[in-house]
Amino acid sequence: MTTSPTTAPTAEFPLPRAAGCPFDPPPRLRELQDEAPLARVRLWDGSTPWLVTRYADQRTLLADPRLSSDVTRPGYPAAAPRRDTGGNSIGFILMDDPEHARLRRMVTAPFAIRRVEAMRPAVQRIVDEQIDAMLAGPQPADLVEAFALPVPSLVICELLGVPYADHDFFQENSRSLVRRTTSAQERSASFEALHEYLDDLISRKLAQPQDDLLSELAARVPRGELSRGDAAGIGVLLLVAGHETTANMIALGTLALLDHPDQLAVLRDGDDPKAAARAVEELLRYLNITHGGRRRVALADIEIAGQVIRAGEGVIMANDIGNRDPEAFPDPDRLDLGRDARRHVAFGFGVHQCLGQPLARLELQVVYGTLYRRVPTLRVAADRDSLRFKHDGVIYGVYELPVSW
Amino acid sequence: MKVTVDQEKCVSSGQCVMSAPDVFDQREEDGVAVVLTAQPPAGQEEDVRTAAAVCPALAITVVEE
Numbered sequence: 029m030t031t032s033p034t035t036a037p038t039a040e041f042p043l044p045r046a047a048g049c050p051f052d053p054p055p056r057l058r059e060l061q062d063e064a065p066l067a068r069v070r071l072w073d074g075s076t077p078w079l080v081t082r083y084a085d086q087r088t089l090l091a092d093p094r095l096s097s098d099v100t101r102p103g104y105p106a107a108a109p110r111r112d113t114g115g116n117s118i119g120f121i122l123m124d125d126p127e128h129a130r131l132r133r134m135v136t137a138p139f140a141i142r143r144v145e146a147m148r149p150a151v152q153r154i155v156d157e158q159i160d161a162m163l164a165g166p167q168p169a170d171l172v173e174a175f176a177l178p179v180p181s182l183v184i185c186e187l188l189g190v191p192y193a194d195h196d197f198f199q200e201n202s203r204s205l206v207r208r209t210t211s212a213q214e215r216s217a218s219f220e221a222l223h224e225y226l227d228d229l230i231s232r233k234l235a236q237p238q239d240d241l242l243s244e245l246a247a248r249v250p251r252g253e254l255s256r257g258d259a260a261g262i263g264v265l266l267l268v269a270g271h272e273t274t275a276n277m278i279a280l281g282t283l284a285l286l287d288h289p290d291q292l293a294v295l296r297d298g299d300d301p302k303a304a305a306r307a308v309e310e311l312l313r314y315l316n317i318t319h320g321g322r323r324r325v326a327l328a329d330i331e332i333a334g335q336v337i338r339a340g341e342g343v344i345m346a347n348d349i350g351n352r353d354p355e356a357f358p359d360p361d362r363l364d365l366g367r368d369a370r371r372h373v374a375f376g377f378g379v380h381q382c383l384g385q386p387l388a389r390l391e392l393q394v395v396y397g398t399l400y401r402r403v404p405t406l407r408v409a410a411d412r413d414s415l416r417f418k419h420d421g422v423i424y425g426v427y428e429l430p431v432s433w
Numbered sequence: 434m435k436v437t438v439d440q441e442k443c444v445s446s447g448q449c450v451m452s453a454p455d456v457f458d459q460r461e462e463d464g465v466a467v468v469l470t471a472q473p474p475a476g477q478e479e480d481v482r483t484a485a486a487v488c489p490a491l492a493i494t495v496v497e498e
C-alpha cells in the first residue's frame with residue numbers, strides 16, 4: 029500500500045466536456061478512471077482534494093461515516109466561494125449525523141413511497157395542464173420556461189404549501205444559488221431572501237395550519253422538536269432542491285431523447301407500462317446532472333483502493349463518471365432505456381442520498397410517459413450550436429430549449 | 434433466505450419498497466423501513482437482493498440459506 033503521494037495534481041477540476049458532446053462527462057474523467065482509482069485535482073481556490081472516479085469506490089466512500097459533509101470544516105472541497113449564511117440554518121444536506129439524521133427524519137414521512145404515489149393523479153393533472161398551455165401558445169416555445177420549470181415548481185409548491193404565485197421570486201433566487209458564477213455576496217443575499225420568505229411562511233402555517241409539509245414542520249416548533257431557524261432552513265432546502273434538479277432532468281432528458289429517436293420511440297410508441305420507470309433510471313444514470321460530484325472531507329485516515337486518504341483531506345466522488353463505469357454498467361456510454369440502471373449513483377449514496385428521490389421519480393415518470401405521446405412531433409427548433417449548456421451550474425442542464433411540434 | 438433491516442441506520446430512501454414492495458414497507462410516522470416477510474418466497478428473492486444492493490444506508494442484511 030502506498031501513502032498519499034504529495035505529487036502535483038493531475039488535473040484542474042471541474043474539467044471541460046468535449047465540444048459537441050453535451051451528454052457525456054468530460055473525456056479526461058474517463059482517462060482518470062482508467063488510470064487509477066484516485067487522483068489529485070486542483071480546485072478554483074488552489075486546494076488539491078482527491079477525485080474518486082470508480083463506481084464501487086464511490087459507493088464505499090459515500091457510505092463511510094468518516095467522510096463529512098460539513099462545509100465549514102477545513103479541507104472541505106468547496107465548489108465556489110462559500111456563502112455567508114448569516115448564522116441561518118441551511119438544512120441538513122451539509123450536516124453530519126447524528127444532527128443530520130435527527131433533522132432528516134423530521135421530513136421523511138411525506139417522501140415515503142406510498143404518500144408520494146398518492147400524488148400521482150395530481151402530478152398527472154399538472155403535467156397535462158402544462159402541456160395544454162404550451163400547445164395553446166406560440167411556436168417555437170422554450171421547453172424550459174413553458175414546461176420543464178413550471179411542472180416541478182407546481183408540484184413542490186403543492187407538497188410544501190408554498191404559493192405558486194411567488195414562483196418568479198423563488199425560481200430566480202434558487203437559480204442564483206445553483207450558479208457557480210454567482211458571487212459569494214449574491215449567494216448570501218439570495219439565501220437570506222429565501223430564508224426570510226420561508227420563515228414568514230412558517231409563521232403563517234403556525235397561525236393557520238393547512239394540509240401540507242410546511243404546516244407539519246411548523247407544528248414541531250412549538251412542541252420543541254425543531255428550532256424555528258432549522259424549520260425555515262429545511263424549507264429552503266426542499267424548495268430549492270425540489271425544482272431546479274427535476275427541471276433540468278426534464279429539459280436535458282428531452283433533448284437527449286430527441287437525439288436518440290430509437291430510444292424516444294420506446295416511450296412514445298411502446299405499450300410497456302414499466303417503460304417510463306426504466307427510462308427514468310437510465311436517464312438519471314446517463315445524464316447525472318449533479319456533475320460537480322459529491323463532496324466530503326475526511327475525519328480520519330481512510331484506506332481505499334490501496335491508498336490512504338488522510339484526515340482533513342477533501343474528497344470528491346465524481347458520480348457522473350461513476351455512472352459511466354464499465355465495471356458497473358456494460359457499454360456505459362450508450363443510452364439504453366431497456367437496461368436496468370437502478371443501481372446508479374445519480375441521487376448519491378450513503379445517508380445523504382436524495383430525500384426527494386421518490387418525488388423526482390414520480391414527476392419524471394409522468395413527464396417522460398406523457399410528453400412525447402401527447403406531442404409526438406416535438407422537435408428542437410434551434411440551431412444546435414446555439415444551445416447553451418449549464419457548464420457553470422452546480423446542476424447541469426440546458427438554459428433554453430426552443431421546441432416546435 | 435432471511436432478511437432484516439437495521440432501523441437505526443435506515444434513511445427512509447424508499448429504495449427497498451421500490452425494489453421489493455411485497456417484502457418491505459415504510460413506517461407511517463417517518464418512512465423508516467419495516468420487513469413484512471422475513472423469509473421471502475423464492476419468487477421474491479431476486480428483488481430482495483436488489484433492495485439490499487440499492488439501500489444507500491447499507492441497512493439491509495440478507496442471509497442466504
Ligand code: HEM
Nearest residue numbers: 120121269270273274277318374375376380382383384388
Ligand atoms: C432528478 C432530480 C434530483 C436529483 C438528480 C437529485 C440529486 C441529489 C443528490 C445527488 C443528493 C445527495 C447530496 C450529497 O450526497 O451531498 C441529493 C440530496 C437531497 N435532495 Fe435531491 N435530487 C433530485 C430531486 C430532489 C427533489 C425533487 C427534492 C425535494 C423535494 C430533493 C431533495 C433533496 C434533499 C433534501 C437532499 C439532502 C438529503 C440529505 O442530506 O440527507 N431532491 N439530491
